Amino acid sequence: MMKYLSTRDRTLRITGAEAVKLGLSKDGGLLTPESIPQIDGDFLTTLSKLSYQERTAKVMALYLTDYTEDELLGFAGNAYGPDKYDTPAVAPLRKVDGSTHCLELWHGPTSAFKDMALQMLPQLLSAALGKTGEDKTVCILVATSGDTGKAAMEGFAGVPQTKIMVFYPKDGVSQVQEAQMVTQEGENVGVCAVVGNFDDAQAGVKRIFSDPELREALARRGYLLSSANSINWGRILPQVVYYISAYCDLLRDGEIRLGDKVNFCVPTGNFGDILAAYYAGRMGLPVGKLICASNRNDVLTDFLRTGVYDRNRPFHTTMSPSMDILVSSNLERLLFHLSGENDAEVRGYMESLAKEGRYEVSDQIKSALREEFWGGFCGEEGTTAAIAKLYKDKGYLIDTHTAVAAGVLEQYRKETGDQTPTVFVSTASPYKFCDHVLAAIGETPKGGGVELLDQLHAATGTAVPRRLAALKGKKRRFDLTAEKAEMDNVVLDFLK
Ligand SMILES: *Cc1c(COP(=O)(O)O)cnc(C)c1O
Helix, strand or coil, X not given: CCCEEECCEEEEEEXXXXXXXXXXXXXXXCEEECCCCCCCHHHHHHHHCCCHHHHHHHHHHHHCCCCCHHHHHHHHHHHHCCCCCXXXXXXXXXXXECCEEEEECCCCCCCECHHHHHCCHHHHHHHHHHHCCCCCEEEEXXXXXXXXXXXXXXXXXXXCCEEEEEEEECCCCCHHXXXXXXXXXXXXXXXXXXXXXXXXXXXXXXXXXXXXHHHHHHHHCCEEEEECCCCCHHHHHHHHHHHHHHHHHXXXXXXXXXXXXXXXXXXXXXXXXXXXXXXXHHHCCCEEEEEEEECCCCHHHHHHHHCEEECCCCCCCCCCHHHCCCCCCCHHHHHHHHCCCCHHHHHHHHHHHHHHCEEECCHHHHHHHHHHEEEEECCHHHHHHHHHHHHHHHCCCCCHHHHHHHHHHHHHHHHHCCCCCEEEEECECHHHHHHHHHHHCCCCCCCCCCHHHHHHHHHHCCCCCHHHHCCCCCCCCCCXXXXXXXXXXXXXXXXX
């Protein structure tokens, strides 16, 4: 049976269900599989003939050995079915030119790629409660930079034995994102704006998690805290699937031959999405370079180039808010693997990050980073230019986050001359960020919020995602704002 250990304590050994239930290890480390299952050419050939749901069950079963493949297939059917996803392909590839493909991950209920994991996690968690004999109600706390919160609520709404409370930075999300969150339905959901930026909200949630007295008080009320942030293994694993699936689609469509390498270019914030691509490569998927695309908050670009992670820098609010992050939590899992699973070394880096806001990795890790990754960033002007260029040249409309990846991919190719077929990842529908997308294609946004959906539709003739169109006329249900120091009380109130 596959066991999970902590990046800060490799002697810990818990089951997959326990790892999903806990979200984060008690020692502050990230729960991580003790070994990485291997796949081969036969596996990929088999998968290339299967549906996305079947691919999901086969890949996830390799890691979650305490769930059956049938069980996982049932979850995948619920997560990615026609009532949730607007295309049977679920995560379709769009060919942009001979060697460039775009992996569209936003065809789910909230029009962002977070749905890929958050339609799955609640089902994994709900089953985990049964598997571990848990009788408490799980309360999910989420700090969101915009997309996670909505996607998590949509996944957890109405799921028995769960509640969910979402914190978002008051002025750090788009109007459509805010409208999506404050209109969320469901009796077990709560939403609160935090005065500050995403890191403030995330630090607040982390503080609550690491407060033993608060946990104790909540336990007495029958609640157990857990996380749906991308530090939960149940978030990373469903994301591993779509990289393998994209490769299988390229195989099936004759774009590549078995064994050919493919690069992935991923717009990155918390390092979750690109970490999933790293796992796919470690499993044996033929991956060339992993191109890590950041916006103006370029802490990861510097890290990949120098080996120094330094969060002591200005925080920028950008038009790709889901990537406005200075502390990329999932990087800890990469450090764990690249250090040869050296928990003491990881603890050292994380202590230094907590104390000084920076750390420098070993030469061994530096050379592994250079080998497998390439980091670049795309500023605001570059983001706008990438949207305009792809729309003008190819008639393809992308959102601001995807544009960061497109911009960085262009830099990468210019700088390296690498011709390897490349998939860049599209993480949100352009309709989630109408104002910036309209401006980028030369339109003047008129009005605000959800009215812009119609304007973008009129200007481009592309389809408005069904659920976003339905936001118009939906009633606002939540109106709570808190200082970050008050977040504990918000949680205590919610779980009265
Ligand atoms: C969350 C998000 C990202 C960043 O993903 P990470 O897993 O945090 O790296 C990129 N684009 C969009 C639209 C997102 O919602």
